[in-house]
Amino acid sequence: MNVKITRNAAKVIKKTMELEGNSELKLRVAITHAHGDHAHYGLDLDTPKENDVVISTDKEIDVILDKDQPLLDGVKIDYLYFPEEGFVITNPSKGNHGDH
Numbered sequence: 001m002n003v004k005i006t007r008n009a010a011k012v013i014k015k016t017m018e019l020e021g022n023s024e025l026k027l028r029v030a031i032t033h034a035h036g037d038h039a040h041y042g043l044d045l046d047t048p049k050e051n052d053v054v055i056s057t058d059k060e061i062d063v064i065l066d067k068d069q070p071l072l073d074g075v076k077i078d079y080l081y082f083p084e085e086g087f088v089i090t091n092p093s094k095g096n097h098g099d100h
Contacts, residue, residue, distance in 0.1 A: 001073045002093075003029065003055045003063045009079040009087065010059035017045070017061070026054060028064040029075050029089065038096055039071040041089035071096075 005013070013027055025045040032042040046064055048054050053067040065072040074093030080086065090096050 001053055001055055001065050001067065003057055003065070003074075004076040005057050005059045005061055005063075006076070006078045007059070008081075009077045010061060012079045012087075013059075013061055013077075026062045026064050028052075029072060029077065030066070031069055031071060034071060037071075037094065039091070039094075041072075041075060041091075043077070043087060043089065070094075 016022065017025065017027070022045055025047060028044045028046040030042050030044065031039045033040040048064050051066055051068060052064050055063045055065060057063060065075075071091060071094055073091075075089055075091045078088045078090075080088055
């Protein structure tokens, strides 16, 4: 499984992970809603569970994915400042280039 985190997203994620109480947690990418071959994604801080795989990224952030969710393989996490500030999670490898 593969995960891409942009530089902007990594800066914001690392700040959150450095807060007190978060040092033992990892970033989880989860599917919040799926229909057909398309999914909407969410982020959380969590610990790995039995059905999870932990992916190390080039931004030194470990990401938890459910290994039985093929729509998680290839997700891209970005953080945009315009038109609205916030995380944008897509999966270009599965044809998901953003919310519709």
